[in-house]
Amino acid sequence: MDLVAPGRSTARQLWRNIPWHILALALLIAALGVWNLASASRAAYAPIWKSQIYWLLIGLGACAGTMLLDYRYLLKLAYPIYGVVVLLLVAVLVRGHAAMGAQRWLDLGPVHLQPSELMKLAIILVVARFFHEDPHTKEGYSLLQLWLPALLLAVPVALVMKQPDLGTSMMIAAVAGSIILVAKVRWRSLLVLAAGFVASAVFAWAYLLKPYQKKRVLAFLDPEGDVLGAGYHASQSLIAVGSGQASGKGWGHGTQTQLSFLPEQHTDFVFSVWGEEHGFVGAVVLIGLYLVLLVMMLAVAASAREKFGSFLAVGVAAMVFWHVFVNIGMVTGLLPVVGVTLPLLSYGGSSVLTNMIGLGLLMNVAMRRHLF
């Protein structure tokens, strides 16, 4: 059992070990997402739910592809992948495609690539690899011992911030931070981290945040204060969700949705469509589905054969979780408005691909947990 060669497992075994329940649940959520988009896109005159299906099919392909290669190869590939994605991020800054006041896209012929999305996966790989190899588990890590993951994290976060894309850089940090926390950090270190976070937040407010980002934060603190300005998204979103009441207005009957009061209703604010049309019951059901999915993912983490797999699974679960939490928190006014998508519900190729590849990664870990 010292050396494990992945090639030994048979295809039949692998097939049997695929966590079908996870895939099924993920696809169920994705199907609800398409159904929801079909309502949201009625007002926009473009049947984007169809393109969402195409993206999901492509994502399924990517997911299957990710599952083919034994994840343990990724131990070696982690740093190279990370390096490539960092280079892509630099490329975006140098000659990227600007949209909505930010440079986030890289034009690769027919495809627009959003490297910051890829970084969410790459950061999982490198951080998982770091903790896989590092033995300091029993007593927990001190801050000094964390200099390398801290650096690995700081570089992409800074690059994505610069685009500027506060939401994604926060997501990258949150995913990495979650793995670090699971990997055991001393309590003292946590306190220092918290202090550092507050300090950097103050610093960022003073020097780093763009005016529009500040406006959003202020609008979050008082969403009703500037209903037509920066608080418009937030307050319209609250109205949409709140007016759903217990059972919702019904599919296709959400007035906020159908009459275009919601901005970004296909992407970042897609949950307000769901909340308005399906009400508290529908919202809780959706959140419940996400939670069940997360528990299944964490179960994969807990049953992984070795730490790298565990950290990968934790990373994917953390990625899904933070997206869900921050997105719904933002839509319901708990958190400031940042550009974070809702996994499998938001429209968009980048988001679908990232989540499906992450899912593939996780299933990769799950299907190979017994192969020794």
Added chain:
Amino acid sequence: MPMIVGKQQGGRDLRSRILLAGALMSALMLVLAGRLYHLQITRGEEFTAKSFDNFVKETRVPADRGMMLDNRGRILVDNRPSYNVTLTPAFCQPSGAPKGYCLDEILPKLATYLSLTSDEVERVREQYRKARGLKRFRDFTVKLDVDLDALDRLEANRLELAGIDVVAAPHRHYRYGALAAHVLGYMNEVTGEELDGFEKKGIEGYVLGDYIGRRGVERRFESDLRGVDGWRKTIVDAKGRKIRGSSHLLGDLDRLTPPSSGHNLVLSLNLPLQQAAEKAFEAAAAGALVAVDVNTGFVLAMVSKPAYDPNKLTGRITRAELRAISEDPLEPLIFRVAQEHYHPGSTWKVVTALAGLKTGTHGAHNSVFCNGGYSLGRRRWRCWRDAGHGTVDLHHALKHSCDTFFYAMSDRMGIDAIAEMATELGFGRVPGLDLSPEVPGIVPSTTYHDRVTPGGYTKGLALNTSIGQGDVNVSPIQLAMAYAAIANDGTLYRPQVVRRIEDPDGKLVRALEPQVVHKLDVKPEHLALVGAGLNAVMNEPGGTAYYRRLKDVAVAGKTGTAQVVKLGSTRIKANQMTFFQRDHAWFAAYAPFEQPEVAVVVLNEHGGSGSSDAAPIAMAVVREYFRIKAEEEAARNTPPPEPAPKATPSASPPASDPLPALDSGTTREASRATKESAPWT
């Protein structure tokens, strides 16, 4: 091939941490659920209300204004559909259209189809430029009340006119144009100041852009005519655009709160009589006519000339037309029946006569010798007949309108006796018709002259007053009510024009009863004496209006020719004077003499002489009154084969209106008529 070395236990090592992570995730998800509970359950209704505020736009559905009917139920004023053309800048210049598409492509076409003047086009350009931001989604009016030809042209070219809409709006329709214009009144937009005033008084229901009654019945009965507006809920999107076909989003909310129509007014005016009066007045340039039921005070016909077309004044008038009206020296806007006063001339002699009888100055048989004038002190007052009338008593003095007799009478009793009788007959105070500002007229007395005349009251002023000259001033309606009081043996009524207020289904809301001002403190035999004199004017050879008498009906009347300017010692002919120097021609009459029903007063302003320029007009109206009466009586005796159709707004053009509806169901008037002496009111 990756090698995994050492005491690897995979996830097992991390189980507690992973468990903790799971717990943390669950807790945070619970926070989200809690937040959703707060938003959707606790504050759900609040947000639902806010979402309705977002997309439900309430637009007013104006109530139909009540109609005005004549005393036989014929429609005088109703509402007709009218079509306004509007432009919505955002749809006229859609995104993607070339710059200036709306103003340079669409507007010139629109101008052709609607025959817009360059002024109108400029106004559209201005309003287009002023619309910015979300206001670009709000339409504004290009042209009001487009005619059907233009509407057809628009409809045919609908596709090339983006952002142009035709909006239907009910518009007040005065079916007979200028007929009885001053009585009916007109409407125009309520002003901002008025709205402020309404707010203070707690009057609700008006917004800027609403029309409100101005003048006449429209103004006086505004609160009855105006209904209560309804509300229609329409759905708008985030840009304020109306979204059609989205009514399912409203759920079971009421889409429409229906308006309730205003009340209809049944006037006492009689349409054919009014038409006859207007027709008879055609020859006169200016003046007033009142025909009133002597037994109730309800007005049957009323003319103030020159008039205006209320259809125009109700929001359809051009600046040039308005200027023409306001600069017209004859002042068409003035309601001459009550808003202006005139020397009554000889029609006033009934007042002097009654005063003389009351004071006992002259009995029925006292005579005066008229040698063409009357001398008082060193001055001489001329009788209108230079040759004189010889010996005249009261009867003949009225019949011939002998000035000398009344000079003598007033010389003895003084001015205050006349003033007292004038006050008794309702002169000197506002008559209360309430269709316009009203003048009280002037009843000169010693105190009056002491106050206004240099040198104070002198006896000669009584002489002037006795023949309706000097400072005496009366409005035509005052004179009509006074003659009605003489005709009905001494009851002075307040003049009224509205008989009943009905709801849109014709059910009675309120009936207006005749209002008695007071009973005259005059002996009936005195009234009879004066009446006999008035009868002689028309029906005895030599009476001043003998040639105007009617064959079938005995009409009592009095001519009047009131001097407007003080003339020199030699008389000049009317055609030698300018219009405004000419005499006012008056005629006041009532009929039938034996059992009076109707009193008619005509003032032909600067028209010349009473007998030739006012009496024919009045007699035409009297004649028409009895013709209509006979016709209605004939119709009553032979019931029409089918019930006359009930009047509906604009259902039929005026020309095909049914004859006075006299069958049982629809003739509210006819059934009453049998019980009343006068069949009309």
